Amino acid sequence: MDECDFLIIGAGIAGLAAAAELAPHGKVALIEQEAHPCFHSSGRSAAIFVRSYGNEVVQAITARAGDLFAQAQAEGLFSAFAPPRGVMVVTPKGSPNSGEAPFREYLTAQEAARLMPCLDAGRIDYGWWEPGACDIDVHAMQTGYLRVLRAHGGALIAEAPVRSADYRGGRWHVEAGAHLLSAPVVVNAAGAWIDRVASLFGAHPLGVTPMRRSAVLIDPPGDVDIAGKPMVVDVDETVYFKPDAGRLMLSPADATPVEPHDCWPEDLDLAIAIDRYERLTGNSVSHVHRGWAGLRSFVPDECPLAGPDPDVPGLHWLGALGGFGVQTAPALARLISRQILDRPREMDVDLIRAIQPGRICGRAEVYRPELSARS
Incomplete structure (x- = not known):
C-alpha cells in the first residue's frame, strides 16, 4: 500500500491546483479515473476570466484568483492569461x-x-x-501545476477510479483502480461525480447537480x-x-x-x-x-463547495464549481489548503464560511478557525 499525506480525487483544474498547493507540505497522490487530466469539464470550458461572472461570493473568489494568476506568471509557474479580448x-x-x-x-x-x-x-x-476579460490557457495551468506536484515528490495516478474507502487508524485506505493508497486527508474534487465519490467515504450527498x-x-x-x-x-x-x-x-x-x-x-x-x-x-x-x-456542476446557491465534510473525518470537498471552475481554481485551491493545514487568515474567514459544505445541511457553523497571519 502506498502511503501519502494528502490524497486528491479528480485531476480537473481544481484538483490539480489543490495538489500543487499541498505538495510543498507533504506527499500528494492525485488520482484520476480517466487516462489524462482535465478530460471532462476543465478541458471543454470556454475558459475566460470574467470578473463580473457569478454571484458576490464567486466574484470575491475570482478577485483573489486574479492575484494568484499574476503571481504564477511573476514566479514563472505559468502564464495563463491571453491579451484581454473583453x-x-x-x-x-x-x-x-x-x-x-x-x-x-x-x-x-x-x-x-x-x-x-x-x-x-x-x-x-x-x-x-x-x-479586462481574457482567455485562459488551461493547458499552461495544467502543465505548471503538474510540475509543482512532481517537483515535491507527488504523483498523478491516471485510470484509477475509486472503488472503495475505509477509515481506520486515523487514515483513509482507498482502492483506486489497481492501486491501494492510504492518507489521513482526502480531497474529493471529482467534478460531476463528487456526490458518488463522497458516498464511498460514508458522507451524505450534498445534491450537486x-x-x-x-x-x-x-x-x-x-x-x-x-x-x-x-x-x-x-x-x-x-x-x-x-x-x-x-x-x-x-x-x-x-x-x-x-x-x-x-x-x-x-x-x-x-x-x-x-x-x-x-x-x-x-x-x-x-x-x-x-x-x-x-x-x-452546481448546488442550489451556486457557490462552490470547498472545505471539510461536517461529519466524516479527514474528508474535504472541492467542487460544485459551476461555469467558473477554471477562473477560480487558484483561489479555491489556496482556500482549501489553508483549511487543511489550519492556516486560515482573518481576511478569508467570511469567504471560507460561504463555501463550507456544511452550509448545505445547515451546518455552516462548524467552521471556527484559529486565525493565522501567515499567507
Whole structure:
C-alpha cells in the first residue's frame, strides 16, 4: 500500500491546483479515473476570466484568483492569461433585462457593433462592456501545476477510479483502480461525480447537480475580421459566442440536468444555438464544424463547495464549481489548503464560511478557525 499525506480525487483544474498547493507540505497522490487530466469539464470550458461572472461570493473568489494568476506568471509557474479580448453583454431589442453589473461599462448599440462587427446595431438596444476579460490557457495551468506536484515528490495516478474507502487508524485506505493508497486527508474534487465519490467515504450527498453545456464551432461572416474581438453574451443568457482560432465558438447556454457521464451535445441544442445566434446578429450560419459538451456542476446557491465534510473525518470537498471552475481554481485551491493545514487568515474567514459544505445541511457553523497571519 502506498502511503501519502494528502490524497486528491479528480485531476480537473481544481484538483490539480489543490495538489500543487499541498505538495510543498507533504506527499500528494492525485488520482484520476480517466487516462489524462482535465478530460471532462476543465478541458471543454470556454475558459475566460470574467470578473463580473457569478454571484458576490464567486466574484470575491475570482478577485483573489486574479492575484494568484499574476503571481504564477511573476514566479514563472505559468502564464495563463491571453491579451484581454473583453466580454460584452448585449440587450436585444425588447428585452426587459439590463446587464448592468460591477466591472462593466455602458455601450450604445452602435458602440457595441463597432467592438464586435458580427452584431447588428439595429437588433440590440445597448450593451455592457467588461474590457479586462481574457482567455485562459488551461493547458499552461495544467502543465505548471503538474510540475509543482512532481517537483515535491507527488504523483498523478491516471485510470484509477475509486472503488472503495475505509477509515481506520486515523487514515483513509482507498482502492483506486489497481492501486491501494492510504492518507489521513482526502480531497474529493471529482467534478460531476463528487456526490458518488463522497458516498464511498460514508458522507451524505450534498445534491450537486451536473448540467450539460453544449457548444459548436461555426464560420464567422465572410467579410468580418474577428481576431481579438470580444466574447458576446445576450443579457437573457440564452446564447453566447466568442472568436476561437478564426471561427466562432457558439453555445445556447444550456443547463440540462443529467447524470454524471462523458457527455456529448444533442443536435437540438446545437440547432437552438444557431437559431439564437442568427436572430441576435442577423447573420446566416453557412458552415458548422465540430460540436461538444461538458458538465457544469452546481448546488442550489451556486457557490462552490470547498472545505471539510461536517461529519466524516479527514474528508474535504472541492467542487460544485459551476461555469467558473477554471477562473477560480487558484483561489479555491489556496482556500482549501489553508483549511487543511489550519492556516486560515482573518481576511478569508467570511469567504471560507460561504463555501463550507456544511452550509448545505445547515451546518455552516462548524467552521471556527484559529486565525493565522501567515499567507
